[in-house]
Amino acid sequence: MFYLRRCLFIFGLLAGFIAHAQTAGVSPAPVKDTGYLIVRNILVQGNKKTRTSILLRELSTVPGDTIYLKDLSQTLEDRRKQLLNTSLFLNVTANIKNWKGKEADLVFEVWERWYIIPFPIFKLADRNFNQWWVAEGHSLNRVNLGLRVTHSNLTGRMDRLVVGAQMGYTQKLTVAYTLPYIDKHYHNGLGINFSLSRNREINDSTSFNKQLFYKSRDFIQHQYTAGLVYSYRKAINTRHQVFLNYYYEDLADSVALLRPNYLGGGRSRVQYLELMYLLTYINADSWKYPLRGVQYQASISRRGIPPIDDIKDWQVRARAARYWQLGAKTFGALGARGQAMLPENQPYINQKALGYNDDFLRGLEYFVIDGTSFFMAQSTFRYEAWNFNLHLPVVPGKFNRIPFRLFLKAYGDMGYVYNKLPGNGMLNNKMLYTAGVGLDIVSFYDTCLRLEYSINQLGQKGLFLHTKIDM
Structure with a gap:
């Protein structure tokens, strides 16, 4: 009861901060003794690779627009951040x-980035660092090693090519290419992707909200995916995407016999088509680590389109987050996300709710809560404690300065997972609460390192490490 009261206190405190938040104003510098200016031209300098027309498309100001001087400083800062949000530039x-x-x-x-980045793959097979380090004994057999080469601006049109190959726990080959604009109005885009993978071990079931694994000397799982994506983006902040993906999975007969519900009905192989519509709206100061603004995302998908329909379901997902500046160097955030799936009777591979990917409560990293539907809410209070640059004397030019921002934070999460047949799951079909304090370390190339000390409603405490923004 004490822990529950403490969680509710944290939620109430953060909600109170945010409800009375007032964004700090920006005092424009007096440029001329007139009330407004008219934009004659928009000039871009320093873009050796990126096409100017692409950058002008990312700005919501065009020649001929009127800007009032009282708004001039804020307008320039907003347009500057719109270019930074393309992830093409250091500054x-x-x-x-x-x-x-x-x-x-x-x-x-x-200041353009390095666009070609050959990045070594050191990827954990487990859901998070703590699961690998503590629960799995930081075994190197559960690590994926390889190389991923990314070109984030292949032809200067923000087109992105990714080629990756990895060995280890999962042997995988991936190729993906995205061209955001294929028309002269810069509204329509296309993308393709392909991957194949194979494993000697799979997570075939769950007991008491812990994953169980089946392992063999031979490869027991083969997966193939191929997909197309069409995107439409007329306005700056809103993007529409339609995905058509093909999935094929081949499972060893021994696994199908042991876990007949893994693919459902004792099947050892399935294939299906998925059609999904995704709507994304972002109006924030940063698309990678936002402190002010909003983000919304919603999707609806149909898995199983005749005649390729071994898996059949409808799925709806939604997420929303709002960010406020509460005062000098202090920020608040509220976020929520959820999922609903029909029908409720689904094979095991379609019951991954909380604990997988980015859908988890901070403090429940060691658990998974399986189900077809879930809801979760998060609240975070941040204070920017340090902001500095690290200079590298042996690195040339514009790359010798690494910016760092360090945020102290307090947070609270809550969630609920519905499972029609929860079995021995002790966390299913009940309200879940967690809370904690932490430190976020933010740098360029969209990196974020999170150190968090969390407690959950079971009374369990621990220090957790993550490498993505929490909301």
Whole structure:
């Protein structure tokens, strides 16, 4: 009861902060003794690889627009962050030049990143670092090693090519290419992807909210996927996407006999088509580590389209987050996400709810809660404690400065998972609560390291490590 009261106190405190939040104003510098300016031209400098037309498309200001001087500082900062959110640049500056009468030019100077990044793969087979380090004894047999080469601006049009190959726990080959704009109006985009993988061990069941595994000397699982994606983005903040994916899974007969519900009906292989529509809206200061603004995402999918329909279900997912600046260097955030799936009777592979991927409560990293539907809410209070740059003397030019921002935080989570047949799951079909404190370390190339000390409603405490933003 004491722990429950403490969690509710944290939720109430954070909600109170956010309900009365007022974003800090930005005082515009007096540029001219007039009330407004008219944008004559928009100039971009420093983009050796990226096409200027692509960058102009990412700005919500065009030549001929009027900007009131009281809004000038904030407008320049907002446009600067819109270019940073493309993830193409290390830094962007915005200035006013060539002021004549009431007309002036907006000038943006960009520092391009390294776009070709051969990145070694050191990926854990388990759901998170703590599960691998503690529960699985940090066994190197549960590590994937390989190489992933990413070109995030292949032709200068923000098109992204990813090729990866890995060995170890999962042997996998992936190829993906995305071209965000294929038309002269920069509204429509296309993408393709392909992957194949095989495993000697799989998570075939769950007991008391812990994963169980089946292992063999031979490969017992083969998976193949191929897909197409069409995107439509007319406005800056809203993107529509339609995915058509083909899935094929081949399972060893021994696993199908031992766990007949893994693929359902004792099957050893399934294939199906999935059609999904995804809507994303982001209006935030940063798309990678937002502190002010909102994010919304919703999707509806149909798995199983005749005649390729061994798996059949409808799935709806939604998530929302809002971020506030509460005061000097203090920020609040509230987020919620959920999923609903029909029909309720699904094979084991379709019952991954909380504890998988990014859907988990902070403090329940050692558990999985299987089910077809779930809901979770998160609240976080952040304080920016440090903001500094680390200089690397042996690294040339614009890459010798690494920015760091360190945030102290307190948080509370809650969630619920519905499972029609929960079995011995002690966390299913009941409200779940967690809370904790932590430190976020944020740097460029969209990196975020999270150190968190959490407690859950079972009274269990622990220090947890993550490498993605929590909301």
